[in-house]
Amino acid sequence: MTDxxxxxxxxxxxxxxxxxxxxxxxxxxxxxxxxxxxxxxALLGVSLGVLLDINLNITVIAIPLAMAIGLxxxxxxxxxxxxxxxxILSHSALxxxxxxxxxxxxxxxxxxxxxxxxxxxxxKNDLWVIYTVSAAVLxxxxxxxxxxxxxxxxxxxxxxxxxxxxxxxxxxxxxxALVIALAMKVVGVLLITALLxxxxxxxxxxxxxxxxxxxxxxxxxxxxxxxxxxxxxxxDTPAGPSVVISASFxxxxxxxxxxxxx
Amino acid sequence: MIxxxxxxxxxxxxxxxxxxxxxxxxxxxxxxxxxxxxxxNGAGKSTLAKIILGLIQPDSGSRVASSTIxxxxxxxxxxxxxxxxxxxxxxxxxxHTSQQDCHAALESMSIGxxxxxxxxxxxxxxxQRALLTRAILRQxxxxxxxxxxxxxxxxxxxxxxQMINGLAKSLNCAVLMVSHDLHLxxxxxxxxxxxxxxxxxxxxPEQVTxxxxxxxxxxxxxxxxxxxxxxxxxxxxxxxxxxxHTHGDGCHHD
Numbered sequence: 287m288t289d290x291x292x293x294x295x296x297x298x299x300x301x302x303x304x305x306x307x308x309x310x311x312x313x314x315x316x317x318x319x320x321x322x323x324x325x326x327x328a329l330l331g332v333s334l335g336v337l338l339d340i341n342l343n344i345t346v347i348a349i350p351l352a353m354a355i356g357l358x359x360x361x362x363x364x365x366x367x368x369x370x371x372x373x374i375l376s377h378s379a380l381x382x383x384x385x386x387x388x389x390x391x392x393x394x395x396x397x398x399x400x401x402x403x404x405x406x407x408x409x410k411n412d413l414w415v416i417y418t419v420s421a422a423v424l425x426x427x428x429x430x431x432x433x434x435x436x437x438x439x440x441x442x443x444x445x446x447x448x449x450x451x452x453x454x455x456x457x458x459x460x461x462x463a464l465v466i467a468l469a470m471k472v473v474g475v476l477l478i479t480a481l482l483x484x485x486x487x488x489x490x491x492x493x494x495x496x497x498x499x500x501x502x503x504x505x506x507x508x509x510x511x512x513x514x515x516x517x518x519x520x521x522d523t524p525a526g527p528s529v530v531i532s533a534s535f536x537x538x539x540x541x542x543x544x545x546x547x548x
Numbered sequence: 549m550i551x552x553x554x555x556x557x558x559x560x561x562x563x564x565x566x567x568x569x570x571x572x573x574x575x576x577x578x579x580x581x582x583x584x585x586x587x588x589n590g591a592g593k594s595t596l597a598k599i600i601l602g603l604i605q606p607d608s609g610s611r612v613a614s615s616t617i618x619x620x621x622x623x624x625x626x627x628x629x630x631x632x633x634x635x636x637x638x639x640x641x642x643x644h645t646s647q648q649d650c651h652a653a654l655e656s657m658s659i660g661x662x663x664x665x666x667x668x669x670x671x672x673x674x675x676q677r678a679l680l681t682r683a684i685l686r687q688x689x690x691x692x693x694x695x696x697x698x699x700x701x702x703x704x705x706x707x708x709x710q711m712i713n714g715l716a717k718s719l720n721c722a723v724l725m726v727s728h729d730l731h732l733x734x735x736x737x738x739x740x741x742x743x744x745x746x747x748x749x750x751x752x753p754e755q756v757t758x759x760x761x762x763x764x765x766x767x768x769x770x771x772x773x774x775x776x777x778x779x780x781x782x783x784x785x786x787x788x789x790x791x792x793h794t795h796g797d798g799c800h801h802d
């Protein structure tokens with residue numbers, strides 16, 4: 287196997303590892319549209335980073351976080367539903383990202399790789415970043431696990447019982463922004479939410495506890511990466527969409543599995 | 549026994565978007581006392597409960613809680629997404645880790661058979677009991693119950709109220725109950741607070757029902773009938789034990 291394929295595989299597995307448990311929270315808390323909004327604003331992060339010559343690793347996390355905070359602020363003012371607000375922010379961020387990229391002199395940004403991922407261009411340096419961030423995200427999720435489940439079940443009940451809801455939900459937002467920045471490399475901004483929610487939704491059908499579902503989602507996401515890369519290698523299809531299509535395939539299989547049971 | 553002051557609100561004001569919801573509300577919650585907060589829809593009951601719980605801050609006025617306060621909270625309802633795989637037992641363990649204690653508590657609420665059932669599959673009455681179980685697992689000295697019998701049929705309501713009264717005694721805790729429905733709650737209540745943005749009247753149930761401010765809001769009829777149920781139901785709604793029909797004080801048929 288060639289180096290670039292090995293790197294691609296390792297990068298994909300590293301991201302899938304954390305996409306599983308985080309994806310579960312996205313599904314449980316109905317944050318799919320929120321994930322999309324952060325992903326789209328990550329594109330704006332890249333273009334602004336290039337435009338202003340700031341380290342991309344910083345802008346790709348900072349812009350989605352700023353977006354998340356702005357969202358909380360706008361939601362509190364309460365004159366538009368969250369759904370509408372997300373629609374406005376999500377697509378404005380995507381459009382602004384694309385416009386800024388078009389303004390950049392020369393061809394310094396590969397738009398296709400941003401939109402649909404560029405797994406086969408992963409470097410050794412990228413791997414370090416992916417595994418460091420993944421480890422940090424897993425540690426945070428483990429540390430806050432019980433509180434995260436508690437605020438998912440009912441934030442008010444959690445608050446009365448002593449959970450610092452603001453702190454824990456801010457941490458979850460930060461984790462989401464981090465994972466999205468990582469997943470951008472694998473599937474691109476347009477398909478990130480798919481990598482988060484499809485393996486989690488598939489895992490739901492075989493799980494009895496939140497922990498089982500988180501682990502199952504991780505394993506399914508990793509299997510998805512292997513299948514997607516194999517498909518990409520053999521059929522010469524783009525890696526990101528191949529990974530997502532594999533996830534959808536497994537999800538359909540899980541539907542059939544349930545039907546057989548009942 | 550000297551009852552201990554657990555929480556005191558003084559001159560609470562709260563407005564949402566410029567619209568006053570609570571005006572100059574003061575109250576005291578004492579250990580071992582059951583307080584019922586009644587009032588029409590939109591009277592600010594839930595807002596007041598949330599201020600007592602510390603979930604929202606008043607615009608002005610003070611909330612002083614005893615340093616020993618330990619609140620058990622039973623929300624009006626909770627909605628848990630069906631994609632979260634969570635058994636009733638696990639739901640309780642989120643508040644109290646000991647599996648043995650959780651099992652025992654479920655048994656004491658006569659819902660022991662629901663331990664492995666997904667929490668989303670519980671009926672209205674079963675979920676109320678599960679929420680109450682979670683609240684008491686924390687060994688609270690203040691139990692806050694927001695519309696505890698909503699969505700439960702009338703006999704189930706009676707059972708739940710009896711259960712709450714029993715718990716208040718065995719835990720020797722203060723109970724704050726939010727309700728828009730009167731006749732069942734009144735008998736066991738020590739203090740009734742009638743709220744309509746401000747406190748219209750408060751005191752013992754008999755006192756309050758005579759108060760012109762109360763009659764103005766609820767009319768006269770609601771307080772006259774005291775319900776007396778002459779048979780028990782088990783959880784499945786079947787009649788348990790022998791039936792001997794008796795009449796309540798407000799009952800006029802033959």
